[in-house]
Amino acid sequence: MTKIKAGIIGGAGYGGGEAIRLLLNHPNVELTFVHSRSNAGNALYSVHADLLGETSMKFTDTIQHDVDVVFICLGHGESKKFLQENPFxxxxxxxxxxxxxxxxETLPGREFVYGLPELNREKIRKSDNIANPGCFATCIELGLLPLAQAGLLKDVYTTGITGSTGAGQKLQDTTHFTWRANNISxxxxLTHQHLKEINxxxxxxxxxxxxxxxxxxxxxxxxxGIFVSSIITIDKSLxxxxxxxKDFYNGQAFTFVSDDTIDxxxxxxxxxxxxxxxxEGDKLVVHSAIDNLLxxxxxxAVQNMNLMFGLDERAGLKLKSIVF
Amino acid sequence: MTKIKAGIIGGAGYGGGEAIRLLLNHPNVELTFVHSRSNAGNALYSVHADLLGETSMKFTDTIQHDVDVVFICLGHGESKKFLQENPFxxxxxxxxxxxxxxxxETLPGREFVYGLPELNREKIRKSDNIANPGCFATCIELGLLPLAQAGLLKDVYTTGITGSTGAGQKLQDTTHFTWRANNISxxxxLTHQHLKEINxxxxxxxxxxxxxxxxxxxxxxxxxGIFVSSIITIDKSLxxxxxxxKDFYNGQAFTFVSDDTIDxxxxxxxxxxxxxxxxEGDKLVVHSAIDNLLxxxxxxAVQNMNLMFGLDERAGLKLKSIVF
Amino acid sequence: MTKIKAGIIGGAGYGGGEAIRLLLNHPNVELTFVHSRSNAGNALYSVHADLLGETSMKFTDTIQHDVDVVFICLGHGESKKFLQENPFxxxxxxxxxxxxxxxxETLPGREFVYGLPELNREKIRKSDNIANPGCFATCIELGLLPLAQAGLLKDVYTTGITGSTGAGQKLQDTTHFTWRANNISxxxxLTHQHLKEINxxxxxxxxxxxxxxxxxxxxxxxxxGIFVSSIITIDKSLxxxxxxxKDFYNGQAFTFVSDDTIDxxxxxxxxxxxxxxxxEGDKLVVHSAIDNLLxxxxxxAVQNMNLMFGLDERAGLKLKSIVF
Amino acid sequence: MTKIKAGIIGGAGYGGGEAIRLLLNHPNVELTFVHSRSNAGNALYSVHADLLGETSMKFTDTIQHDVDVVFICLGHGESKKFLQENPFxxxxxxxxxxxxxxxxETLPGREFVYGLPELNREKIRKSDNIANPGCFATCIELGLLPLAQAGLLKDVYTTGITGSTGAGQKLQDTTHFTWRANNISxxxxLTHQHLKEINxxxxxxxxxxxxxxxxxxxxxxxxxGIFVSSIITIDKSLxxxxxxxKDFYNGQAFTFVSDDTIDxxxxxxxxxxxxxxxxEGDKLVVHSAIDNLLxxxxxxAVQNMNLMFGLDERAGLKLKSIVF
Known part of the structure; x- marks a missing residue:
């Protein structure tokens, strides 16, 4: 089978790095180019040190257009601008x-499907443009969608905790090791930007x-990682x-309802x-957890690509978890 | 001034260890004995390694009765039993x-005051017996008492996170380093035992x-450490x-309302x-944080002792925080 | 191609768990059974929680003999005893x-090859029995073998640091989270048991x-993870x-010499x-790092299996590193 | 007794912050001013958030000259320049x-004593100017001085590990939480700048x-924290x-030889x-550990001040360790 040719825009950041790691090992993909303005000419492993020995590929500042799919891993606001200035x-x-x-939001000739497979699988399969969901949004939505499906959702009280990679690789006071180690804040x-897509x-x-x-x-x-606990009043038994x-997530490739406590x-x-x-009483607590970068x-994003190209949804995503 | 003679029962655990550290450096206290059945005869620093060079004192299994105050640092259920079998x-x-x-709960001749100074300072001053509050209870109560005082408290949605010392020094699966490092659970x-004292x-x-x-x-x-966020519906401005x-905590020795974000x-x-x-809107979020062991x-407990003996409430408690 | 039938003895520990994770996703392997006395009948994910959704396989206390390869993941001393009592x-x-x-050490009819591919690749290919190296041993040997090959090795001064998984899952004082977090010891x-195999x-x-x-x-x-720095006096330029x-590790599947600093x-x-x-001067410092469980x-162990069965050495081992 | 008037230059950094914490609680000191160009006018607690409730003091850009002692907490190279431009x-x-x-190095009218009390206590007592030792230098020297005293020192092989505060508060790649968490490098x-003062x-x-x-x-x-292990060949018994x-450190206020393993x-x-x-054999291993900021x-620095002013060496330094 011919491999899917994939390119990455913004390959030097955390999201771009994870995309590289996944696509390099994806059985149905050929990673064609990794774009980065700031690192053009440097080996991928000069930025992503774990790639030493995996590939001798370099970042490029030339966009290749002869590809099947492009992953845009740029900051918020930069994606739209990039696609306007560099139309594929x-x-x-x-x-x-x-x-x-x-x-x-749209671009000329491009309408985007919100890429949460548990919500929009069939639309994703037919789509050419995916808006990949936010990390907190994914975790909170997966915790609440079955209730919404059943029309049971009321006010929700949610606390979520996220790892430092959620804040990106830019150096800032709240990602300084000295400050963040052993700290919570x-x-x-009540104003997180993901609330809009969640709603x-x-x-x-x-x-x-x-x-x-x-x-x-x-x-x-x-x-x-992200761990979320949501409290909802509900008139049902556990x-x-x-x-x-379990009905809602029956047959899903990646979302599982545990009978035990989760961590x-x-x-x-x-x-x-x-x-x-x-x-407890009429209060349901839903805990949900995901890796924010995966x-x-x-x-x-790779899961969405698999759906868009008719591949096994788990292709390239049978990952060894860290566990410990 | 004559020093207060203090003894500690259960000095080998985390709470006992912190009591030793505080009392050894307390300007108005003479630490008279540290009781531990399992470690009698051993140097304090054989269990609490940081005490090397601080004291050559040893654990004893003999209870000294010629003291002014005793700190009972035993497990839940064991305190009552100990005091019944070993009345002072x-x-x-x-x-x-x-x-x-x-x-x-009482003992013959002994009625206990709930030892939260911000709530019961005057009662504590006059009391001979203190029931020292729980760690989560202290943190949640200090976050909510001003609202209760104003009669504004309704349903509260609270998430709190605690350090591993909250689980004591017993080895268990959830305090194994391999499991707990980088983990949240x-x-x-909705059933924590501190809810009773909080209510x-x-x-x-x-x-x-x-x-x-x-x-x-x-x-x-x-x-x-413990960090707590509570969400409450309220009909007031920020x-x-x-x-x-600020009015409620005005003049308090240890509880402070920050104008900035806290960590x-x-x-x-x-x-x-x-x-x-x-x-945000009609939702108030109260964040509060304490060191669970202090x-x-x-x-x-030492703060309560200071009040009971008419000392400066901060005596022996001007501690250098870890900060980093 | 027929898949290799593999069994695991001692599947409830850390090493056994990692073997399960690797073999479940190995393209050429069918994981036939996972033996554990203490957990027989339980789902693998009841012990290894990350396997939820990956497999519904259960631990068994029955050893299946109709397999091609068995991984023995038992404690030191227990392996020999197990194989003597349960000969394959x-x-x-x-x-x-x-x-x-x-x-x-041998067993009747079984001679073991020390399974460090960088040292014994050809012997491993022909062997039916592998003694898989120790974690510190692997890391130190890979840092020193090129010098030994060149006859340049003299006294070596080595410091190595290991993660808590190196100590196994047994609860002990030095793996208690409260003690180990932010601690070094x-x-x-000078007496580590791996020194014998290193020598x-x-x-x-x-x-x-x-x-x-x-x-x-x-x-x-x-x-x-394990990170090691070794200091050696040497009469060569960097x-x-x-x-x-670079010559020594040329073409190796997993060992790479970095031109940059490593972490x-x-x-x-x-x-x-x-x-x-x-x-610096006549002192060479060799830093080396591995994941102790992989x-x-x-x-x-899987790399050795790949060699023994004539597979691509990297089969099933193209793992996504954690990086962050 | 009149209190010592102390000022701090460079109070917004890690070292300056620790100096503030120590001097605020020092029984014999009045902290007169804390200088910081970048933070002049801001409350100390706006930079050092743990000082909320401890003091309402502000940073100043005015140097007060009517003090008894000044702690210079500036970067390397900046101290000399500052003192030349702002002579006291x-x-x-x-x-x-x-x-x-x-x-x-000297300044006109000022000769500096290297402020390691275990080495230079009497000189420090008589000195008006102290060059406070480096963090790694202190830890390594305290591990080796008794051997030097006995004339037993030969080649030493030392590995030391330091916390992130050793790198200061400037944001840099190696202090980014995402990079540094769970990492070693x-x-x-062989070229650390402290080697000069150690020698x-x-x-x-x-x-x-x-x-x-x-x-x-x-x-x-x-x-x-800093933890160091040094290996030395020696012709003595343990x-x-x-x-x-033990003889060398007999009576020291802060340095202790443990009979047990240390952490x-x-x-x-x-x-x-x-x-x-x-x-082991003729190889001695000396482990030593300090808090790099204390x-x-x-x-x-405060210990040196105590000596210079004839105070109890431990005044203001009876600190509660973090332990856990």
């Missing part, structure tokens, strides 16, 4: 990891939803809720989401 | 760090309170709320609690 | 991860070597030494070893 | 934490010493060596140094 021909599929196209309290997705399944996702994000003292979740490291360095359910970014 | 004479003050006397979801304290200030503290505790991948908190390491290895306030245990 | 027929290849057969100073391997290439490997192991405050190392996370969650070289245990 | 009158004692005066291999101190006690300190520094994945060390967290957040000794910087 119509036959090139676009998977954009920024938030620039998640809320219905809140940020963007959009929930309303896709429960159109009359008028509740509020009260979301308090925390910075965690680890590098990878057994009923569990059935609802973050179950899924770190994998493309999986695990969901745990607990109940299911929350580049892993989900 | 009436002149000896008791500060118990377990949960055995926090909900009105929930436990005792008791809140109702002391807002007797008609009938709401629920929906509390999801998380295990954190650090050793010391300015009004801030004034309310856990601000207070680790100190006896302080910092409180941060944020608001303000959440032995530090607060 | 001659056609079953054995890969033993303990230290029981690394120094020439030395253990088995054996070095003498295989430099038979007259009479120097000493002065090795101080440290416990690190992380879970995975350029000459670098050439010697531990370059290789964590991969089967690679990276080697870095620095020189190149230092189960990854190398 | 002769009666003001100077304690400089940079490396600018450690190797015999070497830097300045100077060793030769002060063993003038004919002509060996080499082969020192490989590592970056550790923790924030505070008992003889131990006696030599880093024994001394983190204290001004102590612990030394551990092990032997005994390795500001704590030792």
């Amino acid at each position: 021909k119509a036959s090139v599929k676009i998977i954009d990891l920024s938030q620039d196209f998640r809320l219905g 809140a940020y963007k309290t 959009q997705s929930l309303k896709q399944l429960q159109p009359m939803y008028s509740g509020t996702i009260n979301f308090v994000p925390w910075r965690g003292d680890f590098t990878r 057994g009923e809720v569990r059935k609802l979740y 973050l490291k179950q899924i770190v360095n994998s493309n999986k989401c695990v969901v745990g359910l607990e109940m 299911k929350g970014a580049s892993g989900q | 004479k009436a002149s000896v003050k008791i500060i118990d760090l377990s949960q055995d006397f926090r909900l009105g 929930a436990y005792k979801t 008791q304290s809140l109702k002391q200030l807002q007797p008609m309170y009938s709401g629920t503290i929906n509390f999801v505790p998380w295990r954190g991948d650090f050793t010391r 300015g009004e709320v801030r004034k309310l908190y 856990l390491k601000q207070i680790v290895n100190s006896n302080k609690c910092v409180v941060g306030l944020e608001m 303000k959440g245990a032995s530090g607060q | 027929k001659a056609s079953v290849k054995i890969i033993d991860l303990s230290q029981d057969f690394r120094l020439g 030395a253990y088995k100073t 054996q391997s070095l003498k295989q290439l430099q038979p007259m070597y009479s120097g000493t490997i002065n090795f101080v192991p440290w416990r690190g405050d992380f879970t995975r 350029g000459e030494v670098r050439k010697l190392y 531990l996370k370059q290789i964590v969650n991969s089967n690679k070893c990276v080697v870095g070289l620095e020189m 190149k230092g245990a189960s990854g190398q | 009158k002769a009666s003001v004692k100077i304690i400089d934490l940079s490396q600018d005066f450690r190797l015999g 070497a830097y300045k291999t 100077q101190s060793l030769k002060q006690l063993q003038p004919m010493y002509s060996g080499t300190i082969n020192f490989v520094p590592w970056r550790g994945d923790f924030t505070r 008992g003889e060596v131990r006696k030599l060390y 880093l967290k024994q001394i983190v957040n204290s001004n102590k140094c612990v030394v551990g000794l092990e032997m 005994k390795g910087a500001s704590g030792q």
Whole structure:
């Protein structure tokens, strides 16, 4: 079978690096080029030191247009600008990891599907342009979609904690090791930018939803992963809720409902989401966890590519988790 | 001035160790004995290695009764049993760090005051027996008491994260380094045992309170500290709320309302609690943080001792925080 | 192509868990059974929580003999005993991860080859029984073998640091999170048990070597990985030494000599070893790093299996490193 | 007793922050001013968040000259320049934490004593100007001085690991949390700048010493502390060596020889140094550990101040270690 030719724009960042790692080992993909203005001419392993011995490929500042798919791994706002200034021909599929196209934004000739397979699998299969979901958005939505599907969603009280890679590789006070080690703090309290796409997705399944996702994000003292606990008032038994979740995620390639308590490291360095359910009185607590760089970014992007090209959804994504 | 003679029961655990560290350096205290059945005869520094060079004192299995105050640092359930089997004479003050006397339990001739100075300072001054609050309880109560005082408390949605010392020194799966490093998990979801004392304290200030503290505790991948975020619906402005908190904590020795965002390491290895306030719409978010072993245990115990003996509340508690 | 049928003895530990993860995703292997006395009947994911959604396989206490290869992941001393009590027929290849057969020990009809491919590749290809090297041994040997090959090895001064997984999953004081987090300590100073196999391997290439490997192991405050720095007096230029190392590791599948400084996370969650070289005056410093559970245990075991069965040496070992 | 008036130059950095924390709680000191150009006018707690509630003092860009002692906490090279441009009158004692005066450099009218009390206590008592030792230098010297005193020092092979605070608060790639968490790496291999002052101190006690300190520094994945292991060939028994060390450090306020194994967290957040000794054949291994910001910087600076002003050497330095 001919391999899919893939290019990466913005390959020097965290998301771009993960995309490189996944595509280099993907059985159906040939990584054609990795674009980076700042690092053009340097070996990939000069930036991503773990790639030493994996590839002698270099960053380029030349965009190759003879590809089947391009992953855009640029900062928010930069993606749209880049695609406007560097349009690809119509036959090139676009998977954009920024938030620039998640809320219905378009480009001439390009409409984007919100790339959460658990919500939009069939649309993704037919789409040429994907707006890859945000990391917190993915984790919170996967924790709540089954309730939205059942029309049960009301006000939600959510706390989520994220690793430092969520803040990108730019040096800043809150990613200084000395400050962040052994530290916890809140940020963007009740105002996180992912709330918009979360609401959009929930309303896709429960159109009359008028509740509020009260979301308090925390910075965690680890590098990878997101763990979220959401509290919702509900008029069902835990057994009923569990059935609802298991039905919703039945047959999914990467999202699993656990019968046991869950923990973050179950899924770190994998493309999986695990969901745990607990109940006390009329209060349901949904715990969910993902790796922010994989299911929350580049892993989900590859999952979307697999769907768009009719591949096994798990191709190139059978990853060894870190576990320990 | 004559020094206060203090003894410690259960000196080999984490809480006992912190009590030793504080009392050894307390300007008004003479640490008379440290009791431990399992370690009797061993140097304190054989268990608490950081005490090398600080003292040549040894653990003893003999209880000395000629003291002014005894700190009981035993496990829950063991304190009551110990005091029943080893009664001290009436002149000896008791500060118990377990949960055995926090909900009105008594011993013959001994009634216990719940030792949260911000709530019960005057009662503590006059008391001979203190039930020292729980760590999560201290942090959550200090985040909510000003609202209870103002009669504003309704349903509360709280997530809190705790360091591994909160689980004690016993070896268990969830305190194995390999499992806990870089990991996050929930436990005792909505059923944490501290909820009882929290409700008791809140109702002391807002007797008609009938709401629920929906509390999801998380295990954190650090050793010391508790960070809590509580979401509450409220019909006040942030300015009004801030004034309310600042008035309530005005003049407190250890609890401070921050005008900035707060973070856990601000207070680790100190006896302080910092409180941060944020608001969006009608939702107030209260962040609060303490060191679970100090303000959440032995530090607060010493603070209570200071009050009981008429000392400066900060005596022996001007600690250098770890900061980094 | 028919898949290799593989079994695992001792599948509930760290090494066994990593073997499961690797073999489940190995393109040429069918994982036939995973033996564990203590967990027989339980799902693999009940012990290895990250396997939820990967497999519904269960631990068994029945040994299946109709397999092509068995990985023995038992504690030191237990392997030999197990194989004596449960002999496999001659056609079953054995890969033993303990230290029981690394120094020439045999079983009736079974002679073991020391399974370091960079040293014994051709012997491994022809062997039916592998004694898989120790983790520190692998890392130190890979740092020194090129010097031994050139007959340049003298006294060596080595410090190495290891993650907590090196100590296994048993709960002990030095793997308690509260103790180990942010802590460093030395253990088995100059007496580590791997020194024997290290000396054996070095003498295989430099038979007259009479120097000493002065090795101080440290416990690190992380879970995975080994980083080693060795100081050696040498009468060569850095350029000459670098050439010697590059020649020695030319064409290796997993061991790479870096021209840059190296760091531990370059290789964590991969089967690679990276080697870095620095020189000052007549002192050469060799830095080397591996993942103790992969190149230092189960990854190398699979690499050996690949060699024994004539597969691509990298089959099933193209792992996504954790990087961050 | 009149309090010592102390000022701090460069109070916004890590060393300056620790100096503030120590001097604020020092029973014999009045902290008169904290100088910082970049933060003049801001509250100390706006930079050092842990000081909230401790003091309402602000940074100033005005230097007060009516003080008894000034702590200079500026970067290397900046101290000398600052003192040349801003000379203090002769009666003001100077304690400089940079490396600018450690190797015999002088200023007009000011000769500096190398401020390692275990080496130069009597000189420090009589001095008006102190060059405070480097962090690695302090830890390595305290591990080797007793051997130098006995004339036993030969070639030394040393590996040391340091926390991220050793690199200062400037944002850089190697202090980015994402990179440094769970990572180990070497830097300045065999060329660390502290080797000069180490050699100077060793030769002060063993003038004919002509060996080499082969020192490989590592970056550790923790924030505070230095742990060092040095290997030396020696013709003595462990008992003889131990006696030599115990005699040398007999009566010291902060340096202790342990009979047990040592670990880093024994001394983190204290001004102590612990030394551990092990032997195998003719090889002695000396382990030593300090907190790089305290005994390795500001704590030792205050210790020197205590000596210079005839105070109890431990005044203001009875710190509660972090332990956990």
